[in-house]
Amino acid sequence: MADTKREIERKYESDDSGLPDLTGVAGVAAVIDKGVAHLDATYYDTDDERLAASSITLRRRTGGTDAGWHLKFPVAPGVRDEIQAPLSDTVPRTLTGLVRSRIRDTDLHPLVRLRSDRDVRHLVDADGRLLAEVSVDAVRAERLTGEGGTAQWTELEVELADGGDPAFLDKVEKRLKKAGVRPSSSASKLARALAETAPKKKRKNGKKRAEEAGEKEPVTAGDHVLAYVRAQRDAIVELDPAVRQDEYDSVHRMRVATRRMRSAFRSYGRVLDRAVTDPVGDELKWLAGELGVDRDQEVLTERLTAALDELPRPLLSGPVRTRLRTWSHARSGGSRRRLIAVLDGKRYLELLGTLDAVVADPPLRAAAGGKPEKVVGKAVRNDFSKVAALVEQALVLPPGPDRDLALHEARKKAKRTRYSAESAVPALGDPASGLVKAMKNLQNLLGDHQDSVMTREALRELARQAHAAGESAFTYGLLYGREERRAADDEAWLPGLWAEIKGRAAI
Numbered sequence: 001m002a003d004t005k006r007e008i009e010r011k012y013e014s015d016d017s018g019l020p021d022l023t024g025v026a027g028v029a030a031v032i033d034k035g036v037a038h039l040d041a042t043y044y045d046t047d048d049e050r051l052a053a054s055s056i057t058l059r060r061r062t063g064g065t066d067a068g069w070h071l072k073f074p075v076a077p078g079v080r081d082e083i084q085a086p087l088s089d090t091v092p093r094t095l096t097g098l099v100r101s102r103i104r105d106t107d108l109h110p111l112v113r114l115r116s117d118r119d120v121r122h123l124v125d126a127d128g129r130l131l132a133e134v135s136v137d138a139v140r141a142e143r144l145t146g147e148g149g150t151a152q153w154t155e156l157e158v159e160l161a162d163g164g165d166p167a168f169l170d171k172v173e174k175r176l177k178k179a180g181v182r183p184s185s186s187a188s189k190l191a192r193a194l195a196e197t198a199p200k201k202k203r204k205n206g207k208k209r210a211e212e213a214g215e216k217e218p219v220t221a222g223d224h225v226l227a228y229v230r231a232q233r234d235a236i237v238e239l240d241p242a243v244r245q246d247e248y249d250s251v252h253r254m255r256v257a258t259r260r261m262r263s264a265f266r267s268y269g270r271v272l273d274r275a276v277t278d279p280v281g282d283e284l285k286w287l288a289g290e291l292g293v294d295r296d297q298e299v300l301t302e303r304l305t306a307a308l309d310e311l312p313r314p315l316l317s318g319p320v321r322t323r324l325r326t327w328s329h330a331r332s333g334g335s336r337r338r339l340i341a342v343l344d345g346k347r348y349l350e351l352l353g354t355l356d357a358v359v360a361d362p363p364l365r366a367a368a369g370g371k372p373e374k375v376v377g378k379a380v381r382n383d384f385s386k387v388a389a390l391v392e393q394a395l396v397l398p399p400g401p402d403r404d405l406a407l408h409e410a411r412k413k414a415k416r417t418r419y420s421a422e423s424a425v426p427a428l429g430d431p432a433s434g435l436v437k438a439m440k441n442l443q444n445l446l447g448d449h450q451d452s453v454m455t456r457e458a459l460r461e462l463a464r465q466a467h468a469a470g471e472s473a474f475t476y477g478l479l480y481g482r483e484e485r486r487a488a489d490d491e492a493w494l495p496g497l498w499a500e501i502k503g504r505a506a507i
Contacts, residue, residue, distance in 0.1 A: 004245070007072070007082045009159040010169055011184035012176060019121060019136050019156065020179035026171050027125055031134075034120040039063040043190050044091060045111045047145070050102050057190050058095060058108070062087070064118070071095045073241065077187075078169075097344065101240035104349050112193045113142045123172070130161040131168055139189060143197035151196035155184055218426065221375035222368025225264060225271045226359065228423035232261035233355045243291075244340060251339075255291040258284040260419045261355075267379050267420040276363035283351045290342045294332050296454075301328040303455055307479050317472040327462055372427035380424050380432065383417040384505060387439070391498050399491065404453050407491075411446035414439045438501045445490055445497060452487040456480055 022031050041061035045051045051058060055074040061067060069085040069092055085092040091108055099108075117138040123131045134156070141151045158172050173183075186192035218224045235257035242250035262284045265277035304324055308316065342348055362368075367375050390413055394406035418439035424432040463476035 004081060004083045005162065006075070007080045007159065008078060008164075008166055008169070009157055010078050010173060011186070011188070012156040012158075012181045013184050014136060014154045014156040014181065019119070019134060020176060020181060022121070022123060022134065022172065022175055025123065025175050027131060027168065028123045029126040029128075030124050032122040032124060034122055034133075037064040037118045037120060039114075039116045039118055041114045041116075042110050042144070043112045043114070043193075044108045046103050046106045046108060048106075049111070049194065050106070051099060052111075052190065052194055054102055055187065055191075056099065056102065057188060058091070058099065059190075060087070060091075069095055071098060097244055097340065098241040100344060100349075101237045101352060104352065110144045112148075112190060112197065113144055114189055114193060115140045115142075116189075131164060132161055132172060133159045134172070135159075137189075139193075141189075141193035141197055143193070147199045148197045149199075151193060153192065153196075155189070156181060218372070220368060221370045221372045221427075222271055222362070222364050224372045224376055224427045225268045225368070225423065226362055227426070229261055229264055229272075229362075230359050232257045232264070233359055236261075236355070237352065240343060244343060246336060251291050251295065255288050255295070258288040258291070259415070260422070262288075263416045263419040264423055267383055267416065267423075268376075270365060270367040270379065271375065272358075272368070273363035273365050277358070280351075280354055280358060283347075283354065287342075287348065287351060290339065293338070297328060297331050299451070300454060300458055303451060304458065304479070307455075307482065308475075311475070311478070315475060315478060317474040318466060319471065320466075320475045323462060323466055323469075323471065327458075327465065372424075376424045376427050380417070380420050380428070380435065383413070383420045384435065387413045387417050387442070388502070391442075391494070395495060395498070399488070403491070404449075407446050407494075408450050408453070411443060411450055414443045414446060418443060435505055438505060442497060442501060445493060449487050449490040452483045452490070456483045456487075459483065 022028060039061060040063055041059045043057060043059045045058065057070070057072045059070050061070060066084065068087045071083045071085075072080045073083075074080055083095065083098065085095055096103075096108065119136040119138075121134045123134060125131055136154065136156050138154050139152060143149060156176070158169060158176075160166060160169055184192075186195070216223075218227050236254055239250055239254040239257065243254055262281045265272060265274065265281045269277075301324065305321075308320060308324070387410060390406060390410035394403050394410055397403040397406055418436055421432045421435040421439060425436065459476045459480045463473040463480075466473045466476060
């Protein structure tokens with residue numbers, strides 16, 4: 001099982017004069033010499049350096065106190081999440097899986113070898129507590145592929161102790177700058193090694209590609225739509241490792257990214273050819289469904305559990321909690337193993353490749369070259385008009401299944417309008433931002449109403465099961481009545497909320 005830690009560090013250029021005196025840094029009571037460690041690290045990547053392009057590093061390192069495999073994902077400048085695995089001869093499958101969305105079916109190979117002599121110091125406070133580790137690294141880099149060469153340099157690294165205050169690094173940096181030490185121009189040792197050991201021709205081509213890859217300000221309607229689509233593609237790829245590690249809310253966020261992209265394809269059919277994007281949308285819908293296996297059931301179970309927690313004990317008649325757990329478990333159809341199999345599967349990897357192709361060679365239609373205020377604004381207005389028709393249809397229906405269905409359809413259209421308005425914010429500004437907020441409020445209200453509808457269906461099922469087992473159905477009936485009142489309250493709020501939205505919506 002791989003372990004994860006948050007790494008916060010800063011790197012500096014260094015000559016051969018060693019480490020400046022840091023005893024004057026505020027809070028530092030002593031600088032303790034920990035000796036010299038000899039580190040030997042081999043970095044792995046694809047032949048076309050896909051991990052390096054995403055500022056991800058994967059290495060096998062011996063020497064020092066943490067020998068083993070280290071996979072690092074960027075979080076923010078100077079902040080990375082490091083996932084560690086025990087030393088082995090081949091890349092651990094757990095780590096390969098975490099970069100699968102980047103490398104797809106491509107193999108990982110040894111790319112660069114870095115050997116470092118690390119002179120380590122510990123900065124400690126008056127109680128002997130570690131504040132930061134400072135090291136002077138003499139690095140020798142060797143490219144292991146092609147016609148690559150070698151390079152060597154010395155750098156200074158300051159790594160914050162686990163749980164430390166990042167502001168402490170500012171104090172250290174202030175002292176280093178006074179001593180003439182400057183921040184490193186490279187984000188990592190690997191980045192510098194790749195730059196300095198690459199064949200000369202590759203260095204020139206790499207610089208040219210980097211300049212071409214610089215993001216341009218969107219100008220046309222197509223530029224704005226593609227920027228939004230690209231952001232969702234990137235979110236799916238970047239969230240893949242978090243989903244595999246079961247990080248909080250990661251599945252939900254990836255599911256939302258699939259919905260946002262699918263919504264963009266449908267809203268902007270005048271910009272992107274739906275003959276091309278509709279099949280992609282179908283695959284995104286499939287992925288959202290796989291990500292949602294058990295999620296809807298979990299939400300429903302959480303709602304029922306919270307409702308039970310609010311009831312006084314005398315109103316809990318029979319083994320209601322046990323019945324709820326049994327029912328919930330029986331309706332669960334997924335597992336972590338199933339989800340990982342989906343993410344490792346051919347269909348998912350082909351979808352990622354298709355998304356790359358859509359972004360790289362988009363199926364643009366004539367309207368893509370139009371002014372964003374006109375083209376994007378019209379698409380958002382069309383989405384809003386569909387929401388309006390459904391809400392107003394629902395408002396004239398009597399309470400019951402037909403109104404419930406109409407409100408459910410309105411909720412789905414409100415979500416789509418919210419996403420199209422999100423994509424329009426860079427082009428339309430405050431009006432689009434206001435519509436995003438309005439649609440979010442409408443979506444929340446209608447979402448609560450739909451949750452109530454689904455909860456009442458679940459309560460009917462639980463009551464039937466309890467009755468068949470000879471148990472009391474009293475508590476289920478009580479909760480059913482509360483859910484009815486909750487839905488009625490939502491419906492009572494809707495006319496006022498809708499009147500406010502119509503009065504402010506102006507795209």
